Amino acid sequence: MWLQREICLQPRPRGFHLVTDELLRELPELRDFRVGMMNLFIRHTSAALTLNENADPTVRQDFEGWFDRAVREDEPYYRHQDEGADDLPAHLKSSLLGASLNIPIRNGRLALGTWQGIWLCEHRNHGGSRCIVATLQGE
Amino acid sequence: MWLQREICLQPRPRGFHLVTDELLRELPELRDFRVGMMNLFIRHTSAALTLNENADPTVRQDFEGWFDRAVREDEPYYRHQDEGADDLPAHLKSSLLGASLNIPIRNGRLALGTWQGIWLCEHRNHGGSRCIVATLQGE
Amino acid sequence: MWLQREICLQPRPRGFHLVTDELLRELPELRDFRVGMMNLFIRHTSAALTLNENADPTVRQDFEGWFDRAVREDEPYYRHQDEGADDLPAHLKSSLLGASLNIPIRNGRLALGTWQGIWLCEHRNHGGSRCIVATLQGE
Numbered sequence: 001m002w003l004q005r006e007i008c009l010q011p012r013p014r015g016f017h018l019v020t021d022e023l024l025r026e027l028p029e030l031r032d033f034r035v036g037m038m039n040l041f042i043r044h045t046s047a048a049l050t051l052n053e054n055a056d057p058t059v060r061q062d063f064e065g066w067f068d069r070a071v072r073e074d075e076p077y078y079r080h081q082d083e084g085a086d087d088l089p090a091h092l093k094s095s096l097l098g099a100s101l102n103i104p105i106r107n108g109r110l111a112l113g114t115w116q117g118i119w120l121c122e123h124r125n126h127g128g129s130r131c132i133v134a135t136l137q138g139e
Numbered sequence: 140m141w142l143q144r145e146i147c148l149q150p151r152p153r154g155f156h157l158v159t160d161e162l163l164r165e166l167p168e169l170r171d172f173r174v175g176m177m178n179l180f181i182r183h184t185s186a187a188l189t190l191n192e193n194a195d196p197t198v199r200q201d202f203e204g205w206f207d208r209a210v211r212e213d214e215p216y217y218r219h220q221d222e223g224a225d226d227l228p229a230h231l232k233s234s235l236l237g238a239s240l241n242i243p244i245r246n247g248r249l250a251l252g253t254w255q256g257i258w259l260c261e262h263r264n265h266g267g268s269r270c271i272v273a274t275l276q277g278e
Numbered sequence: 279m280w281l282q283r284e285i286c287l288q289p290r291p292r293g294f295h296l297v298t299d300e301l302l303r304e305l306p307e308l309r310d311f312r313v314g315m316m317n318l319f320i321r322h323t324s325a326a327l328t329l330n331e332n333a334d335p336t337v338r339q340d341f342e343g344w345f346d347r348a349v350r351e352d353e354p355y356y357r358h359q360d361e362g363a364d365d366l367p368a369h370l371k372s373s374l375l376g377a378s379l380n381i382p383i384r385n386g387r388l389a390l391g392t393w394q395g396i397w398l399c400e401h402r403n404h405g406g407s408r409c410i411v412a413t414l415q416g417e
Contacts, residue, residue: 058219
């Protein structure tokens with residue numbers, strides 16, 4: 001059994017955002033899978049997906065603080081600067097975090113741990129709506 | 140053909156640990172898959188899974204050295220500090236390394252390279268037992 | 279429907295390389311999958327795969343610049359130094375970027391975004407040919 005659907009999220013400001021509910025609202029058929037896998041794939045090179053803490057929002061704020069220091073804007077050796085100071089760092093953060101997630105499905109639900117949520121990592125100042133291909137397979 | 144099983148590993152101290160054998164011991168049915176994929180998914184936000192060198196243990200020690208310097212404890216801008224100095228860095232390291240692995244299956248074995256092993260990345264000082272959902276599919 | 283094939287890429291110098299075309303040339307059966315997933319798995323611990331910008335080559339040059347500064351050679355605390363100064367940093371970069379990609383298949387093509395290409399991340403000075411297991415499943 002295969003289900004594939006493209007979901008375009010509402011635009012969000014630069015930062016880390018919990019999007020579990022917004023994504024799962026678009027995938028009601030999840031409950032029909034007894035066992036399987038869900039892949040979420042973001043079709044962009046300056047945003048990413050990750051799994052992390054679904055409760056305290058200060059974790060997401062601290063991620064922005066750390067990533068902005070680890071991948072600085074305006075390094076003198078950067079060559080790819082045409083699209084603004086946030087552009088090349090966004091590409092780097094995107095590859096550090098990754099473009100896709102693979103989450104097991106168990107009894108009609110994602111087998112996430114108690115504290116795990118799905119994060120959209122928006123690395124551009126004005127990234128617009130980000131589109132994600134969700135692919136579910138199982139039985 | 141689908142097989143899904145939750146495996147809780149023995150507790151380990153902070154650091155990087157080779158767990159290939161402990162995991163595969165719990166998955167004897169692997170040998171019945173001629174071709175397929177195995178997903179390993181860790182249900183935690185302060186530990187991670189990665190693939191790396193399965194021989195020299197100094198590689199794993201050097202990883203701990205590098206990650207502890209790249210993601211420092213007690214940065215003055217951290218807001219999420221309630222659970223201890225190792226808490227927020229553990230969340231960051233978890234997302235840098237990732238919560239899941241996807242490894243192809245070939246002729247009843249994982250198609251790992253000669254030097255590849257499965258590592259548990261334990262980022263808390265006292266993380267306890269970490270649980271992993273293994274999902275195998277194939278034919 | 280399953281297809282699994284090992285593809286060994288031509289050797290490349292240290293750096294980030296766009297390999298979408300070289301890989302897809304070896305997978306003509308992709309067009310027969312209406313819906314599915316493709317996994318690419320690199321069987322090495324000192325190289326990696328990532329998705330990023332498929333146009334401007336300066337992005338790939340800047341990645342080399344950033345990663346070489348973020349993961350330095352010859353740190354005094356490194357213990358694993360036998361195979362040269364590029365060895366331990368290559369292992370670290372490999373785990374930061376990851377050994378596998380999962381890309382959805384839609385109507386006989388990869389559902390990549392407009393700007394997404396597949397990159398080989400070669401972290402050794404002389405890494406030689408890198409082998410990748412491609413596993414396609416779908417219908």
